[in-house]
Amino acid sequence: MIELHQFRPFWGLPNASPFCMKAETYLRFRKITYQVVPGGPRSSPTGKIPYIVDDGRVIADSEAIIAYFERRQHVHLDGELNKAQRATAFFVRELVEDRLYWQITYMRWGDPAGWAVFKPDLVKYLPMGMRGPVLFLLRGSLLKQMRQVGLDPANPEAAYAKGKPVLNALSNLLGDQPYFLGDQPRSLDMSLYAFLANIVDQPYGNPLQAHARTLANLADYCERMKALCWQDWPSA
Numbered sequence: 001m002i003e004l005h006q007f008r009p010f011w012g013l014p015n016a017s018p019f020c021m022k023a024e025t026y027l028r029f030r031k032i033t034y035q036v037v038p039g040g041p042r043s044s045p046t047g048k049i050p051y052i053v054d055d056g057r058v059i060a061d062s063e064a065i066i067a068y069f070e071r072r073q074h075v076h077l078d079g080e081l082n083k084a085q086r087a088t089a090f091f092v093r094e095l096v097e098d099r100l101y102w103q104i105t106y107m108r109w110g111d112p113a114g115w116a117v118f119k120p121d122l123v124k125y126l127p128m129g130m131r132g133p134v135l136f137l138l139r140g141s142l143l144k145q146m147r148q149v150g151l152d153p154a155n156p157e158a159a160y161a162k163g164k165p166v167l168n169a170l171s172n173l174l175g176d177q178p179y180f181l182g183d184q185p186r187s188l189d190m191s192l193y194a195f196l197a198n199i200v201d202q203p204y205g206n207p208l209q210a211h212a213r214t215l216a217n218l219a220d221y222c223e224r225m226k227a228l229c230w231q232d233w234p235s236a
């Protein structure tokens, strides 16, 4: 049985880590049987989750996990894409995963209003040993990294102003299509859906979520992907 090592579900989301949710969305989409092994990054060979263990073989990194299983498929998810579409998928994924990862992190750890609602729930979710000084140090390190990418806890308006153009660009890229690269879901959709769902479906509102919800085609897209891969998951 394939083991998927990742965080336990949290905050009504299948996974509060968009990278974990991406890998799991893919496994579900491909109907690959797996079992979740709940845990954190410390047990991962790369220090990051998700990773899978398949018959003793360890594969870390959401993109590497998708590539590993795609190699075994008769029809590849991205097989029909032309070179320009593949290049678009590559650049969009790289940019969105970087920018929205920090926006999602900021919504929870950086924005003082977000931290006020995130912290109490996080403390209950974390193992005892991570609740006190460890959590304090972890947040300190994240705040430093957020400042380095221009997301200042003292200025949420300016921080979210960096995330909104990413959502606008995604909305424009999607347009009237059901999926980002046309009529069929591709590997890019596993990533973009997981990142968008972590914004649209998180339980407490913030300016980035409010903006995402005004972009009707992105909201419809999330519903479409949810119906495809997470139908059994309760609505936010």
Ligand SMILES: N[C@@H](CCC(=O)N[C@@H](CS)C(=O)NCC(=O)O)C(=O)O
Pocket (backbone or CB within 6 Å): 017, 018, 019, 020, 041, 047, 048, 049, 050, 060, 061, 062, 063
């Ligand atoms: N490129 C990796 C990124 C994974 C990643 O950043 N995971 C985060 C959770 S969202 C993590 O494990 N962070 C722990 C750390 O940086 O210490 C992937 O696609 O899987």
